[in-house]
Amino acid sequence: xxxxxxxxxxxxxxxxxxxxxxxxxxxxxxxxxxxxxxxxxxxxxxxxxxxxxxxxxxxxxxxxxxxxxxxxxxxxxxxxxxxxxxxxxxxxxxxxxxxxxxxxxxxxxxxxxxxxxxxxxxxxxxxxxxxxxxxxxxxxxxxxxxxxxxxxxxxxxxxxxxxxxxxxxxxxxxxxxxxxxxxxxxxxxxxxxxxxxxxxxxxxxxxxxxxxxxxxxxxxxxxxxxxxxxxxxxxxxxxxxxxxxxxxxxxxxxxxxxxxxxxxxxxxxxxxxxxxxxxxxxxxxxxxxxxxxxxx
Numbered sequence: 001x002x003x004x005x006x007x008x009x010x011x012x013x014x015x016x017x018x019x020x021x022x023x024x025x026x027x028x029x030x031x032x033x034x035x036x037x038x039x040x041x042x043x044x045x046x047x048x049x050x051x052x053x054x055x056x057x058x059x060x061x062x063x064x065x066x067x068x069x070x071x072x073x074x075x076x077x078x079x080x081x082x083x084x085x086x087x088x089x090x091x092x093x094x095x096x097x098x099x100x101x102x103x104x105x106x107x108x109x110x111x112x113x114x115x116x117x118x119x120x121x122x123x124x125x126x127x128x129x130x131x132x133x134x135x136x137x138x139x140x141x142x143x144x145x146x147x148x149x150x151x152x153x154x155x156x157x158x159x160x161x162x163x164x165x166x167x168x169x170x171x172x173x174x175x176x177x178x179x180x181x182x183x184x185x186x187x188x189x190x191x192x193x194x195x196x197x198x199x200x201x202x203x204x205x206x207x208x209x210x211x212x213x214x215x216x217x218x219x220x221x222x223x224x225x226x227x228x229x230x231x232x233x234x235x236x237x238x239x240x241x242x243x244x245x246x247x248x249x250x251x252x253x254x255x256x257x258x259x260x261x262x263x264x265x266x267x268x269x270x271x272x273x274x275x276x277x278x279x280x281x282x283x284x285x286x287x288x289x290x291x292x293x294x295x296x
Contacts, residue, residue: 004263006042006227008173008203009035009250011278012063013044013078015235017056019282025059027281029066034277035232036070038270040250042095047078048087064091076137080111085125089132096134097173098122100164101141102157105148106177110141119163126168138169139205143189144181144216154192162196171203173229176216179209179246183219190223203227206248208234213248214256221262228253233275234287249288251275 012032016023028046035043045067046060060077069075076095079085088096100118101107107115122138129136142149143157161172174189181189186204193202204220204227206213217228231247254266272291279286286292 002261002263004226004265005221005257007040007250007253007264007266008042008044008076008227008229009040009232010044010205010229010247011035011232011235011250013047013057014229014247015231015233017047017054018236019056021282023056023281025062025066027278028059028063031232031274031278032063032067032075033070034270034274036073038274039264039266041072041265042074042076044097045075045077045093047080048084048091049078049080061087061091064088064093074135079125081121082124082128085128089134094134095137096125096129097137097139098125098164098169099139099141100160102152102160103142103146103149106142106146109148115160119167122164122167130168136169137171137173138164138167139173139175140164141175141177143174144176144185145178147178154189157189158193158196161193161202165197165201169201171201171227172197173203173205173227175205175229176207176213179207179212181206181216182212183215186216186219187223190220190225194223199224200226203229205229208246208248214252217248217253217256230254232271232288233279233291235278246287249275249286249290251288251290255290 046063047057051058074095077088077093079088079096126136140160202225206216230250230253232250234246234249236247251271254264254268275286275291
């Protein structure tokens with residue numbers, strides 16, 4: 001039986017949040033709808049955060065109200081606190097996400113609190129979500145390295161991932177925020193986490209800063225992981241991690257997986273069209289090698 005890999009498209013949120021130019025609501029809505037039409041079953045719709053800190057996510061409520069929701073597609077949004085969660089619920093979000101970190105320094109820089117304090121922030125969100133029947137996804141940043149602390153060991157990641165899972169997150173997305181991790185390190189991380197967490201609850205979120213993202217995805221697949229985050233045209237990165245621009249491009253992931261006999265359910269041609277379109281809107285070349293090769 002052909003193995004199926006689930007992809008979470010993060011371009012409209014994690015990708016666009018790092019843009020310096022203003023992106024209007026119509027463009028965001030069109031991007032989300034195009035990605036769903038290409039076959040992405042989970043498309044991040046936005047983030048209910050302070051526009052002071054992340055101005056590109058300021059109109060997430062309007063975006064969520066205007067998108068035409070495709071059957072069978074989830075549109076997760078980021079909710080860092082209870083106020084954000086209430087905004088997400090008002091916008092009829094079906095899935096929300098909370099953001100933690102395996103690095104104390106990054107937690108302070110990214111969400112202005114310690115790791116332990118972040119759990120206290122997340123508890124009321126997760127409790128409210130349980131009562132409302134809303135799924136909560138947990139993100140852990142800096143699982144393979146931190147821009148401030150350097151190397152991060154799997155033993156630092158485990159308690160954070162385990163706590164998020166125990167609190168009620170159905171899935172833990174493991175983020176290589178600075179894109180420095182290697183396949184060997186990825187395997188070691190997954191092996192340790194799988195001793196205490198179901199492998200089905202783990203997802204990979206690999207940045208391609210050092211060109212390692214696809215290799216790390218395959219290393220995680222070897223360990224049993226079947227869900228991965230990706231960003232159309234390689235949009236974005238992390239605004240708090242110097243030099244860490246470049247999520248792994250969705251087109252490159254789909255090409256590698258499908259050509260290797262795995263199933264993603266994504267139409268590569270439509271995805272490439274979307275990559276070319278959003279790159280034109282942003283006034284740049286696509287950040288995907290597959291799109292550049294196919295459009296040459």
